[in-house]
Amino acid sequence: MTFKSALDPQSPDYQSRRAAMLAKIAELDAEHAKALAGGGEKYVTRHRKRGKLLARERIELLLDPDSPFLELSPLAAWGSDFQVGASVITGIGVVEGVECMIVANDPTVRGGSSNPWTVKKSFRASDIALENRLPVINLVESGGADLPTQKEIFIPGGRMFRDLTRLSAAGIPTIALVFGNSTAGGAYIPGMCDHVVMVKERAKVFLGGPPLVKMATGEESGDEELGGAEMHARTSGLADYMAADEPDALRLGRQIVRNLNHRKHGPKPAATVPPRYDPEELAGIVPEDLKVPFDPREVIARVTDGSAFDEFKPLYGTSLVTGWARVHGYPIGILANAQGVLFGDEAQKAAQFIQLANQTDTPLLFLHNTTGYMVGKEYEQSGIIKHGALMINAVANSKVPHITIVMGASYGAGNYGMCGRAYDPRFLFTWPSAKSAVMGPQQLAGVLSIVARQAAEARGQVYDEDQDRAMRELVETQIEAESLPFFLSGRLYDDGVIDPRDTRTVLGLCLSVVHNAPVRGADGFGVFRM
Structure with a gap:
């Protein structure tokens, strides 16, 4: 069905998000210019x-x-x-x-x-x-x-x-x-x-x-x-x-x-229909502060053919959006993080959806905005480890082509469950708004602070609060710098940082490329812990 957008491009909130993204895109253009310049004028x-x-x-x-x-x-x-x-x-x-x-x-x-x-x-x-x-x-x-x-x-x-x-x-x-x-x-x-x-x-x-x-x-x-x-x-x-x-x-x-007589082995695309919503609007969807959630359906509506998206299990595991669509005529299954955190329901929903995509030989698109799997006593007791493992197992053993776009946050094991670099997606691109690390800078610095404080108490020493503040600031600055897309792209943890407005075009090119090879799903998966 066709998605009905609630985005208001005239709203102050949208305009603020767009201005922040355009500033990041200008920084990206400046970095790309360094590569275009080669060895320099001389x-x-x-x-x-x-x-x-x-x-x-x-x-x-x-x-x-x-x-x-x-x-x-x-x-x-x-x-x-x-x-x-x-x-x-x-x-x-x-x-x-x-x-x-x-x-x-x-x-x-x-x-x-x-x-x-x-x-x-x-x-x-x-x-x-x-x-x-x-x-x-x-x-x-x-x-x-x-x-x-x-x-x-x-x-x-x-x-x-x-x-x-x-x-x-x-x-x-x-x-x-x-x-x-x-x-x-x-x-x-x-x-x-x-x-x-x-x-x-x-x-x-x-x-x-x-x-x-x-x-x-x-x-x-x-x-x-x-x-x-x-x-x-x-x-x-x-x-x-x-x-x-x-x-x-x-x-x-x-x-x-x-003279190569080269031919594609995958199925041909259907007729292409442009989205009903302008891909230009992708520049104003992701908040500058990634703690603020956004609806990934607004992204999906601006990259899919006719803005059509048939959502799978829309009332279950609602912080992960899953469903079927076409991009430039190619069928695709989409997994998109909605509210950041992944719970047990979301992990189980993802595993089932990935299995269905493999049964129908349908490529998968992962759209990241996740802080990882939920922690805490209630969630550990309800089996978040085995549910997260279920999702990661499905991703790791899926055989259909995977394409990954990191739009916002991509932290912890959520990066793995959403097919980060370690899980060999065919292509992985990031937006200038993306951040990726073992956890957020404040959380990581806070964990180190708690561990150091406990160690001092165990030794019977007075904890140095000034030193703690300096340590936290140093760690937060380091992790923030190492989480940014330019840093990650420089180390080839992605295939490039792209302008969000080019996402549909990039996805179309990638889907055309993956269909040079046969597109087939997995014959089986590893043991799912239930």
Whole structure:
């Protein structure tokens, strides 16, 4: 049935919420701009003087005209010593009508060298490609590992090559378009891809460059004879195609995708109907103070087709909203936190709903605004642990694709029950209003204060109240900073922080992507404690 919105966009309350969200979105835009800037004006200018395209320009020429590009993890490395974006661009775009995972080194950032966050970001891209059967196109120009951080890169970095071979073994095509350096360990990227294009007089692919060869063997050799595109096309056979220039390499890349005969394995969507309510209004729904509850149905009504939502068990476990809808023609089951706290009824309701979605092969969308499962004597005695475990068991063993959006709070085991990062949702995005931690900053500081006070009393000491106040302030400040979306996104605990008004578009892209693979529910679940 169609949801009837009670939201008043003209009310002072709505306008206040919207103003706060728009301020957060402005902060988000400023952080995204750091990733868009690459290595900065100096290095961008130097790159252009060499007659080369920027990484984002390469992506734009590769993709179908006017098609979307869902960038992933753009804030990777935020808050670290490395450039925001981690010297690599990853995302999903359409090439010759085929949704592909694009991984593009940004050579304006330390020569495109890989730091620890680059590696983690690349791993995430590989995971998404494998789960959703997306062909992978690597736009290669990298100086290899960032040597000062090699201790954090070398051992785990080998997984990058393993992932390429596993993708190929699963029948998922891998393509390398080499625009410049691809040396040392990086030489194995084209070496392990199914299809390789190298740009004439630009690509340099070798395990050891001329200086290393000289030191190791005493042999004198130049770049071209050691690892140039022409040598690899004519002599070694590593290059399948030699491009005349960068646009030609991108043309050849599109040609390769056109000949893949790639097809989706999931069901096609039905006709799309826009929501009855304006997605623009999503900017004014979440309160700045996350202790203030909001109705997630107002969010659902602005992302679902026709604002239709068939609610499941509406009178039971009312702090969790569950029901069925469509987004861009794709069927979806939705679980959304209404009042923050999850009780036993909500957990049981969620477990049943998840089982039903698996019976009908229906993907699930989790919309977070939860402080976690309820605590206290009454709730412990009524079995909140086993009820929470029931819900987490259902989430962990569900096999239909999961998509998670963190709108507000996502604390404690509620993050797990609502399919947080540890439960491997196909995609997880956050809003700028989101916060996530083991518990709220005040609660965490208060717990530490109580424990310290009890320890002092047990030792017969007088508790220092001034020190306690300072400790609480310090802890609250630290936890608040570590709960914010930029911090979490920088550590790749999500796939990106998005403008709430883009939620329907992002969900449509994600649902289209997950249907590249078969959509099937679980054959069974673990033991449910009743």
